[in-house]
Amino acid sequence: MKAPPFKGLWYFKTAAELGSFKQAAEALFVTQAAVSQQIRILEQQLGCTLFERQTRKVNLTQQGQDLLPYLHKAFGQVEMGLSMLKSDPNPNTISLSVLPSFATCWLLPRLTSFNKALPSYQLRIDPTEQLADFNHEDIDIGIRFGLGDYQGLKSELIAKDELVIAYRPGLIDPRKPLRAQLSKLNFIYDEGRDNELAWQALSSQLDLEGHTLSNLKIDNAALVQQATVAGQGFSLLRKRMVEQSLEMGQLEIYPDFAWLCEYGYHLVAPENHFEWAKFKAFRDWIVAELNGIEAC
Amino acid sequence: MKAPPFKGLWYFKTAAELGSFKQAAEALFVTQAAVSQQIRILEQQLGCTLFERQTRKVNLTQQGQDLLPYLHKAFGQVEMGLSMLKSDPNPNTISLSVLPSFATCWLLPRLTSFNKALPSYQLRIDPTEQLADFNHEDIDIGIRFGLGDYQGLKSELIAKDELVIAYRPGLIDPRKPLRAQLSKLNFIYDEGRDNELAWQALSSQLDLEGHTLSNLKIDNAALVQQATVAGQGFSLLRKRMVEQSLEMGQLEIYPDFAWLCEYGYHLVAPENHFEWAKFKAFRDWIVAELNGIEAC
DNA sequence: TTTCATAGTTAAGTTTTAATTAAGTGAAAA
DNA sequence: TTTTCACTTAATTAAAACTTAACTATGAAA
The missing domain is CATH 3.40.190.10 (Periplasmic binding protein-like II)
Known part of the structure; x- marks a missing residue:
C-alpha cells in the first residue's frame, strides 16, 4: 500500500493552524517557498484545493477545514505513541542490574543511605554476571565495571x-x-x-x-x-x-x-532511560556516594 | 515543530503487521533493504529497538507492540480524512452548471428522458455564463462549449x-x-x-x-x-x-x-468528481443522449 | 498617485534523503 | 556439508525537498 503524503499533510496542518505559510515556514524551520511547494504538491495529489490564496494571506477552503480535524487526531495519536515509548513505565521503582560482587561489596552496605536520600523510590537489585537485556527484562539501569562500550546502549562513566x-x-x-x-x-x-x-x-x-x-x-x-x-x-x-x-x-x-x-564504573542503559526522573535521581545519589568514599 | 519520522513509522507499521521485512517491502513496492534501513534509522531516532532480529525472521519487541496501536489509529484517521475529501457529499443530487442557451435549447427538453433513465437522482441546474467556482458553489459537473482548457479542472469531450x-x-x-x-x-x-x-x-x-x-x-x-x-x-x-x-x-x-x-461540448469538474457514481451515471446518460441525436 | 513592504508563486540549482544494487552474515533446511 | 533464506551493511544512484532569486499582486504609507 502506498503511503499517504505525510510531509505535505504535516505542512498543511501547520499552515492551517497558523493561518499563514510564512509563520508555518518559521515553525517548521524551512523557507516559506518550501511550504508553498509542499502544499501545492499535496493539493495536486489530493485533487482539490485546501487553501484559497489571496494576496498576502491564505484561507482554508471548506475541504481544508474538513480535513484538518482528522489530521489533528492522527498526529495527536502519533505524538502520544512516541511519548509513551520514551516515558517511564514504572516511575517509582528503580531496577538495577549489577554484578554480584558490586552488589554485596558496595551496594548492599549502602542501602540505608539510599533509603535516606531517595525514600520515594523502591530499589530492586538484579545481580547478574551478564548485563541484562533491556528489551526483555524490566531493568532501568545497569552498573558495570568496564570500558563503557555496551553496544546499542548509552553509558556514562561514574567512577574510576x-x-x-x-x-x-x-x-x-x-x-x-x-x-x-x-x-x-x-x-x-x-x-x-x-x-x-x-x-x-x-x-x-x-x-x-x-x-x-x-x-x-x-x-x-x-x-x-x-x-x-x-x-x-x-x-x-x-x-x-x-x-x-x-x-x-x-x-x-x-x-x-x-x-x-x-576499566571504570559505568551506568548503562538505553538512551531514553537517561531522561527519566528516577534515573537522574539515582545517578545523583550514586555519584555523591562514590565521591564521599573518595574523600576518605 | 519538527515532524515525526512518518516514513519510518509507516514502514514499521507495515512490517509489524506482516511480521516480515520482506513482505513489507513487497507491499510497499520497495526492496527489502529499504525497509531494513528505514526501520534501523527509526529505531535510532526513537532510541529503542522495535524489532528483535532473529535469523530469517523478526519479532516485535514489547515497545514495538506498545507503539503499534497508536499508529493504527493515527493512520486510520489520515485515511478517513483523505477518503472523506474524495467522497461525494450529496450522492443523490446532481448539480449542473450549464450555459443558459444549452439549458433551454438542449437540456430542458430532455428532462423527461433524464428522469426515466436516472430516477434516483435529483437534478439541479445552475444556468450561468461563467463556469461555476467549484470551491465555493456546490456544483458537481459543468457542461461547457469550448476547447476543454479549464484551469485546475479536468474536462472530457463528450460531443462535437x-x-x-x-x-x-x-x-x-x-x-x-x-x-x-x-x-x-x-x-x-x-x-x-x-x-x-x-x-x-x-x-x-x-x-x-x-x-x-x-x-x-x-x-x-x-x-x-x-x-x-x-x-x-x-x-x-x-x-x-x-x-x-x-x-x-x-x-x-x-x-x-x-x-x-x-469547440466541443465538455464535462468539466475537479478530478475527483469524475470518480463519483453519480458523475459516471450522468456521463453515460448524456453521451447516450447526444449520440441518439447524432443518429437522427 | 506613486512607492514601499509584505505574503505569496514559480523556476532553477543544490542539498539531502531514500532508493537500488551488491556483497556479507548466520541459522535452518536440504 | 552445502544451500537457502531473511536480514544487514556499504556504496552508488535516483528522487524528493530545500534554498535562492526573480516575479506578482495588493494594502498601506508617503
Whole structure:
C-alpha cells in the first residue's frame, strides 16, 4: 500500500493552524517557498484545493477545514505513541542490574543511605554476571565495571578505581618490606586485564619474577575477596570493593601500592532511560556516594 | 515543530503487521533493504529497538507492540480524512452548471428522458455564463462549449457540433440556390471564433463578400435563435441546439452546408468528481443522449 | 498617485534523503 | 556439508525537498 503524503499533510496542518505559510515556514524551520511547494504538491495529489490564496494571506477552503480535524487526531495519536515509548513505565521503582560482587561489596552496605536520600523510590537489585537485556527484562539501569562500550546502549562513566594489595590483618606487616613477606604467601587472583597488568607492575617493582601466577585462581571477584578475608593469601582487589571490609577490620591493605584501573564504573542503559526522573535521581545519589568514599 | 519520522513509522507499521521485512517491502513496492534501513534509522531516532532480529525472521519487541496501536489509529484517521475529501457529499443530487442557451435549447427538453433513465437522482441546474467556482458553489459537473482548457479542472469531450444555416420555414426556399435569397435577408449572429470562421467559409463559398457582418448582432446564442424563429433573418446555429426547434417546425436548415466547430461540448469538474457514481451515471446518460441525436 | 513592504508563486540549482544494487552474515533446511 | 533464506551493511544512484532569486499582486504609507 502506498503511503499517504505525510510531509505535505504535516505542512498543511501547520499552515492551517497558523493561518499563514510564512509563520508555518518559521515553525517548521524551512523557507516559506518550501511550504508553498509542499502544499501545492499535496493539493495536486489530493485533487482539490485546501487553501484559497489571496494576496498576502491564505484561507482554508471548506475541504481544508474538513480535513484538518482528522489530521489533528492522527498526529495527536502519533505524538502520544512516541511519548509513551520514551516515558517511564514504572516511575517509582528503580531496577538495577549489577554484578554480584558490586552488589554485596558496595551496594548492599549502602542501602540505608539510599533509603535516606531517595525514600520515594523502591530499589530492586538484579545481580547478574551478564548485563541484562533491556528489551526483555524490566531493568532501568545497569552498573558495570568496564570500558563503557555496551553496544546499542548509552553509558556514562561514574567512577574510576584502583587495585590495592589486600590481606587479612596480621598476615603481612605493613611496616616491613613487602618482597620477603609475599614470597611465602599464596597470590589469590581472578582473570582480567587490570589484574594482570597490576600484577606485572607489582612483580617488576619488587622483582618477584619467581612468584608464579597460578597459586590460587578464582573466577569471581567476590570469592577472591572472601578467600582473602579467610587468610588464604594476599590479592589485588579494587579499593572501592574492600572499603567495607577495611572498616570492619576484616582486611588490611599494604601502603604505597595502587594500580589505577583502565576499566571504570559505568551506568548503562538505553538512551531514553537517561531522561527519566528516577534515573537522574539515582545517578545523583550514586555519584555523591562514590565521591564521599573518595574523600576518605 | 519538527515532524515525526512518518516514513519510518509507516514502514514499521507495515512490517509489524506482516511480521516480515520482506513482505513489507513487497507491499510497499520497495526492496527489502529499504525497509531494513528505514526501520534501523527509526529505531535510532526513537532510541529503542522495535524489532528483535532473529535469523530469517523478526519479532516485535514489547515497545514495538506498545507503539503499534497508536499508529493504527493515527493512520486510520489520515485515511478517513483523505477518503472523506474524495467522497461525494450529496450522492443523490446532481448539480449542473450549464450555459443558459444549452439549458433551454438542449437540456430542458430532455428532462423527461433524464428522469426515466436516472430516477434516483435529483437534478439541479445552475444556468450561468461563467463556469461555476467549484470551491465555493456546490456544483458537481459543468457542461461547457469550448476547447476543454479549464484551469485546475479536468474536462472530457463528450460531443462535437457543427454550424448550420437556420431560418424560419418559408423564409428561404431550400430547393433554390442560396446566394440570391441570402442577400435580401438579415444575418443574425453572435460573436465567437467558430461563428466567424463559418461565416468566412460560407461567404467565400457563395461569393457574398458584400454582405456585411453587422446586420444584427446579438450577444447570446439563445437570443439569436429566438430572433431567427421570429423570422428576423437567417443565422448560423449549432445543429444540436436547434434540434428541438426543427422538430417543432419553428426552424428549418438549408442543406449542403455545415461548419464543424473547433469547440466541443465538455464535462468539466475537479478530478475527483469524475470518480463519483453519480458523475459516471450522468456521463453515460448524456453521451447516450447526444449520440441518439447524432443518429437522427 | 506613486512607492514601499509584505505574503505569496514559480523556476532553477543544490542539498539531502531514500532508493537500488551488491556483497556479507548466520541459522535452518536440504 | 552445502544451500537457502531473511536480514544487514556499504556504496552508488535516483528522487524528493530545500534554498535562492526573480516575479506578482495588493494594502498601506508617503
